[in-house]
Amino acid sequence: MNLDNITYFSSDEECYELLSAWKIAAKKNIESKKFYYVPSEKELYECRVIGYSEYLTIQVLIIEVNNEIHKVLAAFFKEMQRTAKQFLDLRVGGSI
Numbered sequence: 001m002n003l004d005n006i007t008y009f010s011s012d013e014e015c016y017e018l019l020s021a022w023k024i025a026a027k028k029n030i031e032s033k034k035f036y037y038v039p040s041e042k043e044l045y046e047c048r049v050i051g052y053s054e055y056l057t058i059q060v061l062i063i064e065v066n067n068e069i070h071k072v073l074a075a076f077f078k079e080m081q082r083t084a085k086q087f088l089d090l091r092v093g094g095s096i
């Protein structure tokens with residue numbers, strides 16, 4: 001399996017189209033949406049989706065976090081966004 005065949009987005013619109021097609025974000029507010037990388041229960045980093053890679057049915061997003069490039073399974077990245085929302089909700093509520 002070769003996931004080194006990376007396609008980098010040439011525009012924000014191209015990124016938004018893919019994130020919408022892969023059901024990671026809704027089209028209606030995607031331009032203002034922030035994305036997060038959540039490597040553990042106590043870590044949360046804002047990130048930028050910069051590309052993707054596909055192999056058969058495996059969808060991988062290429063993200064930039066603190067000037068480092070990471071590959072993340074698209075399904076896992078989608079779950080990270082839910083986790084980040086819960087994390088941020090707790091932080092705003094004063095529990096963290």
